[in-house]
Amino acid sequence: MTDSTTKSPLESRASGPLAGKVRVPGDKSISHRALILGALSVGETRISGLLEGEDVLNTAKAMQALGAQVERTGPFAWQVKGVGVAGFAQPVSPLDFGNSGTGCRLVMGAVAGCPITAVFDGDASLRSRPMRRILDPLELMGAKAGEAREGGRLPLTLHGARDPVPILYRTPVASAQIKSAVLLAGLAAPGVTTVIEQEASRDHTELMLKHFGAEIVSANEGSHGRKIALTGQPELHGAEVVVPADPSSAAFPIVAALIVSGSDVAFSDVMTNPLRTGLLTTLREMGAAIEESEVRGDAGEPMATLRVRASKLRGIEVPPERAPSMIDEYLVLAVAASFAEGTTIMRGLQELRVKESDRLEATAAMLRVNGVKVEIAGDDLIVEGRGHVPGGGLVATHMDHRIAMSALVMGLAADKPVKVDDTAFIATSFPDFIPMMRSLGAEFS
Ligand SMILES: O=C(O)C1=C[C@@H](OP(=O)(O)O)[C@@H](O)[C@H](O)C1
Numbered sequence: 001m002t003d004s005t006t007k008s009p010l011e012s013r014a015s016g017p018l019a020g021k022v023r024v025p026g027d028k029s030i031s032h033r034a035l036i037l038g039a040l041s042v043g044e045t046r047i048s049g050l051l052e053g054e055d056v057l058n059t060a061k062a063m064q065a066l067g068a069q070v071e072r073t074g075p076f077a078w079q080v081k082g083v084g085v086a087g088f089a090q091p092v093s094p095l096d097f098g099n100s101g102t103g104c105r106l107v108m109g110a111v112a113g114c115p116i117t118a119v120f121d122g123d124a125s126l127r128s129r130p131m132r133r134i135l136d137p138l139e140l141m142g143a144k145a146g147e148a149r150e151g152g153r154l155p156l157t158l159h160g161a162r163d164p165v166p167i168l169y170r171t172p173v174a175s176a177q178i179k180s181a182v183l184l185a186g187l188a189a190p191g192v193t194t195v196i197e198q199e200a201s202r203d204h205t206e207l208m209l210k211h212f213g214a215e216i217v218s219a220n221e222g223s224h225g226r227k228i229a230l231t232g233q234p235e236l237h238g239a240e241v242v243v244p245a246d247p248s249s250a251a252f253p254i255v256a257a258l259i260v261s262g263s264d265v266a267f268s269d270v271m272t273n274p275l276r277t278g279l280l281t282t283l284r285e286m287g288a289a290i291e292e293s294e295v296r297g298d299a300g301e302p303m304a305t306l307r308v309r310a311s312k313l314r315g316i317e318v319p320p321e322r323a324p325s326m327i328d329e330y331l332v333l334a335v336a337a338s339f340a341e342g343t344t345i346m347r348g349l350q351e352l353r354v355k356e357s358d359r360l361e362a363t364a365a366m367l368r369v370n371g372v373k374v375e376i377a378g379d380d381l382i383v384e385g386r387g388h389v390p391g392g393g394l395v396a397t398h399m400d401h402r403i404a405m406s407a408l409v410m411g412l413a414a415d416k417p418v419k420v421d422d423t424a425f426i427a428t429s430f431p432d433f434i435p436m437m438r439s440l441g442a443e444f445s
């Protein structure tokens with residue numbers, strides 16, 4: 001996918017009721033972490049339900065380049081034989097993370113604790129994203145970033161620490177990627193590495209570290225925060241990981257089912273970790289009919305079947321403290337808000353500016369070009385819902401999978417078709433999105 005020049009446009013049009021039961025692919029966050037922790041463990045890790053999207057496949061390649069044995073043993077089934085904590089080997093060529101911030105930043109943390117040097121690179125989107133936020137704590141732990149562009153942007157050379165030191169670090173923004181990078185580097189440091197976050201971000205790294213045998217304690221901090229303490233230099237043991245379905249991927253067909261009248265769609269095994277369910281909370285507040293059944297858990301990650309039926313939605317205000325639990329879902333929430341009656345105000349979205357694209361601007365542009373009234377006020381996004389969307393626009397995806405999927409969802413219920421300029425990046429997180437949506441009744445051409 002890196003710097004692809006051939007674009008694959010697609011148009012989506014008003015469709016009949018969506019119906020069926022599907023399992024969206026494995027969770028992207030958990031898939032990256034299973035490969036990385038498998039590589040840092042002694043013995044064998046077996047992963048089922050891995051997301052075989054480009055982002056995760058790039059992490060798998062990076063683990064191989066760093067000395068782990070990584071093998072696909074069947075559909076979505078992978079086996080990793082690890083090198084142990086701080087055991088990474090010097091890679092012979094640059095590590096290419098393609099479009100993936102998570103893969104790149106988490107592996108930076110893991111490399112920072114090893115006495116090796118690695119070059120990190122990615123596509124034009126990833127090269128535009130800030131890496132200083134990761135390099136700052138890693139340098140405090142003893143790693144050194146070599147020559148890099150302004151803001152620590154890729155490509156960059158990272159020299160891991162010979163003797164990593166544990167730190168206490170307060171993350172400057174609610175970011176699971178920063179927290180996870182520090183914890184992964186902390187694995188190699190003697191003593192306790194502590195991360196304090198003012199707003200709790202997704203805790204998959206903490207849960208999975210415990211699952212692999214690390215001593216890690218997490219406590220509430222302030223009204224919305226967490227304090228996480230990891231004891232360094234554990235022996236991590238290979239483990240079984242069952243990857244639940246990705247709620248951030250399910251978000252697209254969920255919103256599609258809500259806005260296409262008469263729809264009734266079920267989603268199995270969707271991860272319902274409370275630090276990832278902000279969108280479900282918000283949609284329910286807007287009037288969405290979403291029922292949970294078959295609730296269960298695996299390796300600390302709860303999951304459930306969700307049944308979603310087309311619903312009349314109303315505009316609401318989404319508080320800023322909810323942002324970390326739905327940070328990747330605002331684009332498709334903005335689509336739902338466009339079909340709602342009344343104004344939806346989404347507050348505190350500054351982090352959307354540093355994702356695969358500037359998602360605040362790109363979301364507003366997607367809505368505007370399709371006749372929806374929208375405004376950006378500081379870090380807030382304000383959408384005027386009128387119960388229907390004119391459509392007819394051509395949406396620029398800016399190398400961003402979630403813009404492409406959101407726009408295609410919008411077209412399924414808009415008055416006129418909606419076209420996206422490029423669907424290629426959907427393969428980073430949801431390779432079967434188009435056929436799965438068609439199987440539910442979506443009309444794409
Ligand atoms: O840790 C993770 O797996 C992720 C954390 C989030 O990023 P930030 O940590 O930058 O908020 C999210 O946007 C990304 O898709 C996945």
Ligand SMILES: C=C(OP(=O)(O)O)C(=O)O
Nearest residue numbers: 099100101102103328355
């Ligand atoms: C922000 C995302 O991913 P990443 O940061 O891993 O590129 C995303 O998938 O929406």
